[in-house]
Amino acid sequence: MTTIKHLKPMLLAIIILISTSMQAQDAKEIVKKADDKMQGEESSISTMSMTIKRPTYERNLAFKNWTKGTQYAMTLVTAPAQEKGQTFLKRDREMWNWNPRISRMIKLPPSMMSQGWMGSDYTNDDALKKSSIVEDYNHTLIGEEKIDEQDCYHIQLIPTEEAAVVWGKVMMWITKDEYLQMKVEYYDEDEFLVKTELAHNITTIGGRILPSQFEIIPADKPNQRTIINIENIEFNVPINDNFFSQQSMKRIR
Template identity: 50%
Template sequence: MEFLKFLFSVILFFFSVISIQAQDAKEIVRKADEKMRGKTSMAEMVIKTSRPTWNREMEVKTWIKGTNYAMILIQSPAKDKGIVFLKRSKEVWNWLPTVERSIKLPPSMMNQSWMGTDFTNDDLVKESSILEDYTHSILGDTIINEREAYLIEMIPKPEAALVWGKLVVCIDKKDFLELHTRFYDEDGYLVNTMYAYDVKEMDGRLIPTRFVMIPEDKKNQKTEIIYKSILFDRNIEDRFFTMNQMRNLR
């Protein structure tokens, strides 16, 4: 009887440790997400796509509010100028000014390349929630760019229809910066790796200002996102994120 009590207490302790670790891992991911997102953010970025035979550069403006609203405006090159992506909750829309048409992107398109880059539609507009759609666990510690970091595994919840089969994220222990992320498919194969560089203070907040996405099986191919500027926690009304605003954004 005493042995059964002991065994039961060990099992309870084991599951309580797992529960605490999961909560801690989710809290670490939440802090890293909020570090780059803020309550709101308005950013200007350059996106550089490199291929073996060509290079392409885009200038982009973004407006983000919480996890439900996002707007992305392409400012250059000329042939793409005026293209807009709008996220409202789980809906993602795309405005094409050349044909004056708005298109609702189905969930099946979230794993497709965003504007020919190595980022997916979901990577940019974030239809999925890294907090609510994944189960988080701490795998251990590591060092990235001379910074001590948590190594966190993120597994999609069974009910979540997501692009990736697993993410492994390295988050700085001191400043909660996402420094390195590995993207795996449903079969466990590594697909992409994202590196974060050039940690700087922008609008009073220390963040990586350059992200590089490199496909695992495509040589001499990568996409860089470089932040030119970003403002956090400025007021953006919900009514900014409308279909009408998307069509008239300049």
């Protein structure tokens, strides 16, 4: 009888440990499925437009993206004319900017990752997916919630100790049926909300059901926002690693 009494707490601890491990794995798997669906399991090529809305003005940009896994990304600004030709490159943990107007290549330091890309509410880290929401964070399934009448998993992401990331915490709402990121909240290291990203206009694009529009709203400036529209996207297109180079930055159109 004494042995059974001692076994009960041990069994309970094992059950809790297994349950916690399964929940973490499930949450990570959900986030990975959502990320793969949006970024492509291997690669993607997309064209997008961006509208930066401010109280006194509105600014429009167009750009093209190439991505390959989490290691490589290239972004080419195609409009307006005064910004056309600017290129951003990410290779592993490094990021560069090529400005053809001044023929200058700049390596962007980690301190610039949280700054707005091209003056928008979209950060440099967002633009080139510098951090991996799958590998750089620990994932916890918080519960379930409806977002725009969609049944969603509510997942908390906390950075791992060794991760060099911009955010102190990320909260995601991912649909159960199609693994769409309907809502994402980004928090700083003190857990203050910095911005919210909302997905709109769910449609078939690139052969997949995806939101074609994303709206980014800063928490401290609710009267401004950035809206990104996906015009076209192709997934898992063969792209050579050598494409993601400083030489390519100067040549691509």
